[in-house]
Amino acid sequence: MTEDATTHSLPNRAQLAGELKNPTAKRLVAALEDATSADDVNSTLAAAAAHRVAVVEKELARGDDAEVA
Amino acid sequence: VATTLKWLEVLGFRSFGVAQRLDFAEPLALIWGANSQGKTSVAEAVEFLLTGTTVRREMLGGDKGEYDDSLRNAYHPDSEEVSVTACIVRPDGAEHLVKRTLDCDYSRKQDCETTLTVDGVEKLDVSCLGIALAEPPLRAPVLFQHSVRYALSSRPTDRLTYFKALLEMTDLDLLTSALTKVVDGIRTPETPLERDLATAAVEGSTNAALAALLTQKPTRPEVQAAVESAVGVALAQVAEPPVAMGASFDEKVAALDAALESQGQRQFDFAAWRPGSTPPRLPTCAVPATSIYREAASKADAEAERLRALFDAVLALPAIAEADDAVDCPVCETPSALSPSRIQALRDRVRNASGFRQAQAAAIQELQALRMQLAAIRAAGETLTPRAAAFDEEQHRAAAANVTSLVGAERTMEPTRSALAALSTKSDALQTAVTSALQEVDDALRQTKAGEDVDTVKLADVLSTADGAAETAGVARERQVEEAGRVLVPVREALEKQTNTSVASATLRLAKGVDDLLLVLRKRFATASVRAEYDKALKDVERAKLAVFNAKFSGMSVEIARWWNLLRPNEPVAFHRAAPRGSGRRFVALEAKLSSNGREEVRDALGVLSDSQLNALGVAAFLARAVLQETPFVVLDDPLQSGDDEHRDTFIDCVIPELLDSGMQVLVMSYDSQFKRLLTNAQPLDGFTVTLDDPTAGTVVVKGTDTAEALLKEAKAFLKDAPSLRETGAGRLRTAAERVAKEILVVKRTAVGDRASLSDYTKQSLEKLVPQLEEHLTDEREQGKWKNVSPRLSPGAHDDEPPAKNTLRTVYDHLLDSHRKHVRDAPR
Numbered sequence: 001m002t003e004d005a006t007t008h009s010l011p012n013r014a015q016l017a018g019e020l021k022n023p024t025a026k027r028l029v030a031a032l033e034d035a036t037s038a039d040d041v042n043s044t045l046a047a048a049a050a051h052r053v054a055v056v057e058k059e060l061a062r063g064d065d066a067e068v069a
Numbered sequence: 070v071a072t073t074l075k076w077l078e079v080l081g082f083r084s085f086g087v088a089q090r091l092d093f094a095e096p097l098a099l100i101w102g103a104n105s106q107g108k109t110s111v112a113e114a115v116e117f118l119l120t121g122t123t124v125r126r127e128m129l130g131g132d133k134g135e136y137d138d139s140l141r142n143a144y145h146p147d148s149e150e151v152s153v154t155a156c157i158v159r160p161d162g163a164e165h166l167v168k169r170t171l172d173c174d175y176s177r178k179q180d181c182e183t184t185l186t187v188d189g190v191e192k193l194d195v196s197c198l199g200i201a202l203a204e205p206p207l208r209a210p211v212l213f214q215h216s217v218r219y220a221l222s223s224r225p226t227d228r229l230t231y232f233k234a235l236l237e238m239t240d241l242d243l244l245t246s247a248l249t250k251v252v253d254g255i256r257t258p259e260t261p262l263e264r265d266l267a268t269a270a271v272e273g274s275t276n277a278a279l280a281a282l283l284t285q286k287p288t289r290p291e292v293q294a295a296v297e298s299a300v301g302v303a304l305a306q307v308a309e310p311p312v313a314m315g316a317s318f319d320e321k322v323a324a325l326d327a328a329l330e331s332q333g334q335r336q337f338d339f340a341a342w343r344p345g346s347t348p349p350r351l352p353t354c355a356v357p358a359t360s361i362y363r364e365a366a367s368k369a370d371a372e373a374e375r376l377r378a379l380f381d382a383v384l385a386l387p388a389i390a391e392a393d394d395a396v397d398c399p400v401c402e403t404p405s406a407l408s409p410s411r412i413q414a415l416r417d418r419v420r421n422a423s424g425f426r427q428a429q430a431a432a433i434q435e436l437q438a439l440r441m442q443l444a445a446i447r448a449a450g451e452t453l454t455p456r457a458a459a460f461d462e463e464q465h466r467a468a469a470a471n472v473t474s475l476v477g478a479e480r481t482m483e484p485t486r487s488a489l490a491a492l493s494t495k496s497d498a499l500q501t502a503v504t505s506a507l508q509e510v511d512d513a514l515r516q517t518k519a520g521e522d523v524d525t526v527k528l529a530d531v532l533s534t535a536d537g538a539a540e541t542a543g544v545a546r547e548r549q550v551e552e553a554g555r556v557l558v559p560v561r562e563a564l565e566k567q568t569n570t571s572v573a574s575a576t577l578r579l580a581k582g583v584d585d586l587l588l589v590l591r592k593r594f595a596t597a598s599v600r601a602e603y604d605k606a607l608k609d610v611e612r613a614k615l616a617v618f619n620a621k622f623s624g625m626s627v628e629i630a631r632w633w634n635l636l637r638p639n640e641p642v643a644f645h646r647a648a649p650r651g652s653g654r655r656f657v658a659l660e661a662k663l664s665s666n667g668r669e670e671v672r673d674a675l676g677v678l679s680d681s682q683l684n685a686l687g688v689a690a691f692l693a694r695a696v697l698q699e700t701p702f703v704v705l706d707d708p709l710q711s712g713d714d715e716h717r718d719t720f721i722d723c724v725i726p727e728l729l730d731s732g733m734q735v736l737v738m739s740y741d742s743q744f745k746r747l748l749t750n751a752q753p754l755d756g757f758t759v760t761l762d763d764p765t766a767g768t769v770v771v772k773g774t775d776t777a778e779a780l781l782k783e784a785k786a787f788l789k790d791a792p793s794l795r796e797t798g799a800g801r802l803r804t805a806a807e808r809v810a811k812e813i814l815v816v817k818r819t820a821v822g823d824r825a826s827l828s829d830y831t832k833q834s835l836e837k838l839v840p841q842l843e844e845h846l847t848d849e850r851e852q853g854k855w856k857n858v859s860p861r862l863s864p865g866a867h868d869d870e871p872p873a874k875n876t877l878r879t880v881y882d883h884l885l886d887s888h889r890k891h892v893r894d895a896p897r
Contacts, residue, residue: 010240012617019613025606028248038243045251049603053255056595064289064587 010035071732072199072701074115075156075164081145082117082153082171083110086767093736095755096729099774100738101745102759103786107768108738109213111759112706115736116209118153118169119195119202121183126175127206128215134177141174144765157198165198203698204234210695211704217687232647232657232690236621237698241614248607255600262582262589265575269299276302276572279579287590293583300325300580303573307332322580329574336564337471341460342485342553344492345452347543348499349445351536359525362432362517365425380415429517436514439532443507446539450499453542455549458493472556475563480556488545488552495545499538506535615649622648622657628693629686635723636685636716642678644686645671659686684710692724695733702734709744717744721751742783742801745774758782777812777888780805781881788877796871799862802880803835806858809884810838813891817845820895835859854883 010016010032020026031048035041073093080088084107091098091111102108113123117140126136141151151171158164165187173182185192194202202208207216230239270280278295285291300321304312307328312321333339383389388396389412398406407415460468469482509531513523565571579586626646633644645662659674678686688708695703709720725748728735739745749756756774760782761767771778784805787798811830818825830838836859843852861872861880872880 010244011237012241012621013244015617015620016241016244016610016613019616020609021613022606022609024602025609025613028606029244029610032244038247041244041247042250045247046254049251049255049599052599052602053592053595056598057591060287060591060594 010041071160071734073158073734074702074736075158077111077114077118078154079111079114080153081142081149081151081767082114082140083107083142084761084764084768085110085114086142086145086765087769089768089770091755091757091770092772093734093755095753096734097725097748097752097754098734098736098757099745099748099754100736100757100759100770101742101774101779102738102740103782104740106761106782107759107770108740109706110768111770112211112213112704112736112738114153115155115704116211117171117183118155118167119200119209119211121169121185122181124206124208124216125213136175137177138174140171140181142767144767157200159199167195167198200701201698203694204237204239206231207234207691209704210698210700210702211706212688212691212708213706217684217691217708232622232625236618236625238618238621241617245607245610245614248603248610252600252603252607255596255603257592257596260589262579262586263593265578266586268575269572269579276576282590283593287587287594289587292587292590296576296580296583296586297321299576303576304328307570307573318580322577325573325577325580329570329577332568332570333561333564336568337475337557337560338457338468339557339561341457341468342455342489342557344455344546344549346449347546348449348453348539349442350539350543351439351442351446351532358428358431358435359513359517359523359528362425362428363523363525365428380418384412384416425520429520432517432523433514436510436517440507440510440514443503443510443535446535447500447503447507450496450503450539450542453496453499453546454493455489458489472560475567476556476559480559482556485549485552485556488549492542492545492549495538495542499535499542502531502535502538506531618649625693625697628697629689632689632692632724633685635727636689636719637682638719638723640682641665642682644674644678644689647690681710681713681716684713685716692728696731700733702736703728704736704738706738707740708737709739709741714743717741717747720744721748725752749774775808777805777808777884777892780808781885781888785881788874788881790874792871795874795877798877799872802877802884803859803862806862806880806884807833807835807838809888809892810835810842810855813887814838814841814845816892816895851887855887858883 013029013032013035017026017029020029028045028048031044032041035044073096076090076092078088078090079085091100100108100111113125116123123136123140126139145151152168154166154168156164157167166189168186170184170186171181172184173179175181185194187195187197196202203210266279266283270276270283276295276299278291278298282292282295297318300318304321304325307325309328312324316324383399386399389399389407392407392409392412395405395408395411397404457465457468465482465486472480472482509528513528516523561574562571565574626648629647630644637643641664643662643664645660647657647659650658660671661674661677663670663672663677674686675683688705692703694700709717721744725735725737729752737748739748745756748754756772758771758774758776758779760769760771760778762769773779780801784798784801787794787801789795789798811827811833814830815825815827839855839859842855846852846855858880861876
């Protein structure tokens with residue numbers, strides 16, 4: 001059995017976060033706090049994008065429902 | 070107290086053969102040896118231990134195949150392992166045994182493979198020891214000559230990569246690259262409804278409301294209104310007679326559908342090729358309740374079943390329910406007929422009979438549900454095969470001719486017919502299997518209701534066959550739809566064009582799926598807005614990354630300048646700074662400052678620094694990284710360039726103490742005898758001499774840098790033709806001869822019980838030592854050779870010609886033989 005390394009894959013993440021101004025960028029970089037590999041980074045960002053699209057879709061649907069009500 | 074390397078053992082790696090161990094007691098170690106003796110192999114052993122690879126293969130370029138089988142010593146037996154082992158001491162004092170074993174050497178097709186263990190447990194890397202490796206390519210804190218120059222001589226983009234790695238910045242490149250990929254991926258594949266929308270909106274000039282849906286935020290009322298408007302336009306084009314005023318939306322859609330179907334059907338019998346719906350599948354092919362029923366039936370007997378009501382009543386009587394001893398039977402009045410054990414047996418039989426009832430009811434329910442599912446499959450099977458399956462040859466020929474006239478001869482109906490025939494066969498098989506299964510279920514129902522045994526194995530078997538047939542028929546249907554679509558979709562499109570009904574057909578499909586269209590438009594709008602949002606986020610991340618890069622570069626630049634000033638103090642040309650060039654995305658500038666008479670000029674360092682200065686810059690960059698990264702130890706393989714004697718002193722007096730003061734353990738390799746002497750005088754250190762006399766045995770490590778063997782090896786390098794070298798060689802041989810004599814004297818005296826040490830002979834010259842030596846040597850010929858050492862090395866006055874090369878060689882051979890005979894190989 002091998003033991004995985006637990007080093008963070010983004011050692012400069014915190015410093016980068018301090019420089020960010022865009023709220024979406026801030027949110028995305030914050031979501032990477034626990035990323036420990038390149039796969040983590042890729043999957044976290046992809047999942048965040050998919051979630052965001054779903055949220056906007058829901059907001060549109062909610063707007064429609066509110067109008068109907 | 071930082072993490073330290075306590076000892077290192079190398080076996081079969083590079084120039085090493087037999088295991089050699091280096092023990093480190095001091096924070097500074099000097100590994101001295103002439104060229105090609107194995108110094109670099111020690112440095113590479115540390116690198117291999119930490120990283121499992123050697124950067125030489127990556128950096129020196131060329132064909133990687135040139136490094137095939139380069140890690141295992143060529144003479145090391147295949148049966149023996151190749152490994153590097155070390156004892157690493159953590160700040161808390163805990164010692165850890167770290168071992169890297171070579172499992173498979175480099176080959177043309179693959180990298181080497183290794184196994185790393187820490188205290189016998191396999192690990193992926195050394196992070197568990199608190200040793201953080203840098204980013205590639207220079208991962209280990211080991212400075213080689215080839216890596217010193219890598220950053221300076223490589224292409225500008227490589228140089229940027231190198232400095233980014235030094236600054237540990239490649240993680241942010243990874244992040245922006247991942248984010249760019251995500252932004253690029255924020256899109257949805259175009260759906261058929263979007264294509265219809267584009268057709269209806271673009272081609273229908275009166276459908277401006279539809280066109281607006283492609284760009285605006287979609288709301289249900291607007292989508293509905295736009296589609297209704299488009300349906301009205303389409304109806305006006307194709308419907309005969311016109312739809313009645315006041316018709317509902319659904320009625321208009323139905324009218325449009327009928328009109329288009331009629332127009333299309335007149336040209337081509339599409340419906341004949343349309344299969345029925347996919348047959349449903351059975352949720353399960355097993356019948357668990359029937360199995361439970363069988364089990365319950367085997368426990369319950371018919372008599373108990375018949376008398377269950379009576380038994381229930383008897384067992385409920387208080388006299389029997391609470392009986393401790395045998396009681397009379399309340400039915401037949403037999404005295405003491407019901408003993409406690411008989412009452413218990415009676416209860417068991419009643420319970421089994423009750424269980425049987427419940428199981429029977431569940432089995433019947435399950436079988437009835439199953440029957441309904443099978444009936445649904447049979448119903449689907451009956452309409453599964455399209456009408457065209459019953460076409461005769463003439464009808465098929467007519468259909469094929471129709472297709473050819475509409476879309477050309479390249480689209481043939483043959484594959485569609487073949488798929489149709491397959492579907493027909495599968496459909497028949499399905500009906501047979503389902504009929505058989507229904508028969509079996511009916512039998513099982515009848516048997517269960519009658520309380521008879523049911524063959525559950527056979528039942529499961531026919532159900533499985535029926536379900537398999539449903540699956541196969543479904544696959545055949547998919548294939549038929551696919552094959553028919555290849556021909557019929559172009560045929561329909563051609564017909565729509567011919568009859569000018571493309572827009573109307575697209576509008577119809579939109580009208581039939583307004584809810585789906587709304588979902589598609591929401592998805593489309595959401596995707597576009599999130600993509601724009603992420604685009605802005607990506608730009609901000611890029612900007613912030615550059616800010617981090619500049620800040621880190623600035624810190625790095627200051628640290629490099631500090632080491633430069635230690636290496637090269639007070640020079641007219643000095644390192645000025647390292648900074649990203651332009652946007653910082655592609656290049657890094659290394660700047661030098663030229664100072665003269667109070668005037669300063671900044672120039673590109675690569676253009677103005679000398680070769681020796683460039684080497685110093687590479688060393689400064691490496692040391693800066695080591696300090697910033699808080700590396701616990703560094704390995705410096707020949708950090709001073711050959712001939713760079715003037716900076717030897719600054720390295721020894723400034724650089725080494727600075728590294729040691731920062732708490733770092735330093736292992737330095739050098740070929741330079743003067744460097745060895747000066748460093749040994751300047752700092753307490755562990756000295757080692759590496760020699761490679763027998764390539765088969767490999768490099769040998771001897772503790773100490775002033776041993777007789779080390780001094781002889783040092784002198785040997787000067788046994789050349791050039792007078793200046795011979796002069797130096799004679800001096801070195803004299804020093805070596807004194808050491809050999811002293812070691813022999815200590816060995817001889819110790820052998821007879823004296824307490825002897827080298828310090829007994831401090832400051833004694835060869836002339837004083839040889840007479841003492843003669844007392845211990847029995848061989849007169851050897852005594853004679855010793856007497857001749859001094860006269861041979863100093864033939865006359867200092868300005869005379871130095872001893873001849875052969876003379877020096879004779880003295881060297883004698884000293885070597887004598888040392889081996891009396892010291893190295895002497896019995897102890």
